[in-house]
Amino acid sequence: MQELVVKRSCERRLLQGHRWVFSNEVESPLKAFSAGEWVQVVSASGLRWGTGYVNPHSLIACRIAAPPGTEPTPAFFAEKVRQAVAFRERIYPGTTVYRAVYGESDGLPGLVVDRYDWAWVMQTTTAGMAAMEPVITEVLVHKHGARLVLARNDTSARTLEGLPLTKRVLFGAADNPVDVALHGLTIRVDPLEGQKTGLFLDQRDNREAVRRYVSGAEVLDLFCYQGLWSLVAAASGAARVLGVDQSREAVERAERDARENGLSDRCRFQAGDVLDFLKRSPRERYDVIIMDPPAFAKTKSALPNALKGYTDLNRRAMLAVRRGGILVTCSCSYHLKEDAFYAMLLRAAQAAGRSLRLLEARGQALDHPALLAMPETRYLKCAVLEVR
Structure with missing residues (x-):
């Protein structure tokens, strides 16, 4: 196994537990390595950082996976x-x-x-x-x-x-x-054709947390995909639930799961553009609104426009929720940091003429643990807000 020599500029980060070495932090000539080759990562002074693998064509030139001397057997x-x-x-x-x-x-x-x-x-x-x-x-x-x-x-x-x-x-x-058991429900998964790997597992704990807010409520679930938020709300005592998603196929899956779980009487779905739906929605219509949109900022350069989109979307949702109602709003954009996420919500509230009480500041589920030394492993923001 070859040695990959790294510069001093990355040593402090690696010592803290970060696992990436960027291409400009490599002392060794990267062209000497093949993509996917496993290497021993060492400092210029001979300190052994660990075992990882290289891609000379990637910005992240090496990813450390194990202690020094480990063989990838x-x-x-x-x-x-x-x-x-x-x-x-x-x-x-x-x-x-x-x-x-x-x-x-x-x-x-x-x-x-x-x-x-x-x-x-x-x-x-x-x-x-x-x-x-x-x-x-x-x-x-x-x-x-x-x-x-x-x-x-x-x-x-x-x-x-x-x-x-x-x-x-x-x-x-x-x-x-x-067919799997999740949230006390039977859910049909399409792991080959569904979004992500079939379901959005990173929201699992957040869906459970929302149970306490929905009893007797009229709930709107936006970007509902297969309707898990909606189904959990209906099963937790919501009076009525409406899920909206632009994908007709996802809505049909949600309707099927609602029927299979005996929730069709309280839980319905419709296909359509979420922003258009909110533009037509009467003010102060819902007791609880849940918004789990896709990532608006997939790159750092996309963040300014993404912030405009997030702000407008949340402003409209705040107008559609009854005063004293609950807004559960999320962002899975890694490039939108937590402080910027909450600053965006404040701007949206000001534009809507509302004030917010933060009831819960949540993140990704426990089976998505984040390394403290690697902020890249923490991406999901989920705020449970009282809109006043």
Whole structure:
């Protein structure tokens, strides 16, 4: 295994526990390495930082995965996945739906694995981890009983590593529906064609938290996708719930799940543009509004326009919620930092002539743990607000 020598400029960050080395922080000639090659990361003075893998064509030239001297053997990956799964089974006992591996936070940079009972969905975003797909598949099948393993490698992050966008079956057959138990409901998952890997698992704990606010309420769920927020609200005693999403296919899935869970009498859905819906919505119409939009700022350069969009959207939602009502508003844009998120909400409130009480400041679910030394692993903001 070759050594990758890094400059002093990154040593403090690595010492704190950050796991990335950027291309301008590498002393060694990067052209001497191949994409995905595993290396020993060392300082110019010979201090060994750890074992990682390289991509000379990427801005993030190296990702550290393990202590110095570690070999990327099948046993290494099996133990990493075992530890990650054991943590999820401890925090969510009795469940078979969770994010099983969350990249750097689980010591497996570039790898995400979601479990939907007997179906496991893998996403690799780096050349180094893409080469390990056969090894990870073997671990999931032989150590964790997976009957189906899918690769959802259709995220745009792969293009930064020069990787193709693909979706394919790695093990088993994807010809049967996957019905899972989540939030006390039965939910049908489409891990091959659904958004992300099938469901938005990062909002799991936030959906549970909202139960306390919806009893007897009229609830509006915007960007509802497959309707999990709506279904949880209806099952928690909401009087009426309306979910809105631009995807007709997602709305049809939500309607199916509502029927299967006996919630169709209180829970309905419609396809349409959310902003257009809010423009037509009467003022002070709903007791609770939930907004979980897609990322408006996928790059740092997109942030100024994204802030305008977030501000207008939240302003309109604040006008549509009854005074004293609840607004649950989210952003999954990593580039929108938490302080800027709350500053945006203040601007929206001022424009709407409303004041806000922050009841809960929440983030991603416990199966998406963030490394304190890596702010890149923390991205989701979820504010539960009283609008006055």
